[in-house]
Amino acid sequence: MDKLVERFLRYVSFDTQSDGAISHCPSTEGQRVLAKQLYQELLALELTDVTLDDNGYISAKLPANVEHAVPAIGFIAHMDTAPDASGKNVQPQIIENYQGGEIALGGSGEVLSPAQYPDLNALHGQSLITTDGTTLLGADNKAGIAEIITAVAYLKANPNIKHGDICIGFTPDEEIGRGANLFDVEKFSAEWAYTIDGGPVGELEYENFNATTATVICHGVNVHPGTAKDKMINAMNIAAQFQLLMPMQQTPETTEGYEGFYHLKSMLPSVARTELSYILRDFDRQQLQERKAFMQQKVDELNSQLSKGHVELELTDSYFNMREMVEPHPHIIELAKQAMLECGVQPNIKPIRGGTDGARLSFMGLPCPNIFTGGYNFHGIHEFISIDGMQQAVQVIVKLAENTAKNAQ
Numbered sequence: 376m377d378k379l380v381e382r383f384l385r386y387v388s389f390d391t392q393s394d395g396a397i398s399h400c401p402s403t404e405g406q407r408v409l410a411k412q413l414y415q416e417l418l419a420l421e422l423t424d425v426t427l428d429d430n431g432y433i434s435a436k437l438p439a440n441v442e443h444a445v446p447a448i449g450f451i452a453h454m455d456t457a458p459d460a461s462g463k464n465v466q467p468q469i470i471e472n473y474q475g476g477e478i479a480l481g482g483s484g485e486v487l488s489p490a491q492y493p494d495l496n497a498l499h500g501q502s503l504i505t506t507d508g509t510t511l512l513g514a515d516n517k518a519g520i521a522e523i524i525t526a527v528a529y530l531k532a533n534p535n536i537k538h539g540d541i542c543i544g545f546t547p548d549e550e551i552g553r554g555a556n557l558f559d560v561e562k563f564s565a566e567w568a569y570t571i572d573g574g575p576v577g578e579l580e581y582e583n584f585n586a587t588t589a590t591v592i593c594h595g596v597n598v599h600p601g602t603a604k605d606k607m608i609n610a611m612n613i614a615a616q617f618q619l620l621m622p623m624q625q626t627p628e629t630t631e632g633y634e635g636f637y638h639l640k641s642m643l644p645s646v647a648r649t650e651l652s653y654i655l656r657d658f659d660r661q662q663l664q665e666r667k668a669f670m671q672q673k674v675d676e677l678n679s680q681l682s683k684g685h686v687e688l689e690l691t692d693s694y695f696n697m698r699e700m701v702e703p704h705p706h707i708i709e710l711a712k713q714a715m716l717e718c719g720v721q722p723n724i725k726p727i728r729g730g731t732d733g734a735r736l737s738f739m740g741l742p743c744p745n746i747f748t749g750g751y752n753f754h755g756i757h758e759f760i761s762i763d764g765m766q767q768a769v770q771v772i773v774k775l776a777e778n779t780a781k782n783a784q
């Protein structure tokens with residue numbers, strides 16, 4: 376485990392911010408640079424089937440060291456960092472044996488404070504890695520990469536620990552929602568996998584939102600305002616009427632946990648045509664259907680009230696709750712829980728109020744829950760990670776490999 380922090384610090388020195396405006400894969404060249412580095416490291420570890428494809432996806436295998444049949448399991452992490460904050464020239468600082476209080480982030484004037492981030496109160500005595508206040512850290516998800524490689528290196532160095540085939544995969548462009556797009560599930564050849572891409576120690580996630588995009592298009596008529604009487608139909612007024620028909624207590628800012636929502640995300644306004652873009656989210660697929668039906672009903676109601684102008688609705692499903700793909704295989708979750716408990720980690724199962732690559736992979740035939748990295752405050756300058764938590768993630772990965780083989784005996 377001694378190389379865990381060293382690996383992590385090496386990976387965060389690569390600028391791998393992804394860019395949703397660029398359509399090829401990987402979206403940014405920096406990701407390919409890190410991919411080449413990781414490819415060399417996996418070769419140096421003498422893993423088998425080490426590949427780096429043209430799209431920047433890496434895969435490798437640690438072959439089984441037992442005779443009996445054991446299901447192949449996978450561990451996956453992403454190489455890119457979020458577009459929300461810079462990932463260039465990351466200057467991490469290590470706070471050993473944190474004893475509470477504010478942590479100054481370099482000379483930036485920014486601080487990490489327990490008043491703002493009470494999670495810090497539970498980390499006294501641990502060693503933390505923070506930013507210098509000018510960039511994100513990149514623990515999301517380079518901590519996952521460092522943890523997976525460290526666990527695999529540990530297994531390789533300790534052949535007394537018996538395991539089946541361990542498949543590892545590192546993907547580009549997760550933060551812009553494309554990490555699963557070009558993932559070759561068949562080539563990866565695991566029966567199931569875990570993304571190591573969660574937050575605080577104990578996090579275990581296998582439920583995420585079902586998601587639909589709804590576009591409400593309001594059609595009006597534009598005429599010179601000087602001669603508009605009885606002719607102009609202002610689409611922005613129709614749009615305003617529509618938004619008032621939406622439930623104000625079912626929005627992202629008024630919901631949490633398992634509650635779903637309607638979210639007006641953006642609008643493209645003009646007199647002749649106004650487009651409202653909503654996202655609809657619900658953990659229950661039936662209830663998501665009801666949300667769609669509700670919007671259609673409101674569109675119909677408004678159309679019947681309008682003497683002039685009209686409204687259209689377009690609905691597109693974007694992703695589904697992986698729970699329905701994971702639940703038929705309860706052992707995937709049981710193994711993760713058991714591995715955590717055996718490593719002294721209390722599993723904290725919670726729903727993801729968003730989508731994950733693991734959800735997409737689950738529907739592509741690779742059930743893929745998400746496990747903690749030990750990190751906090753992803754996507755911004757207050758991102759930090761506990762080294763103790765990272766070590767626990769490595770232990771859990773090792774234990775998962777070991778227990779999968781034991782259970783198959």
Ligand SMILES: [Zn+2]
Pocket residue numbers: 453515516549572
């Ligand atoms: Zn991530």
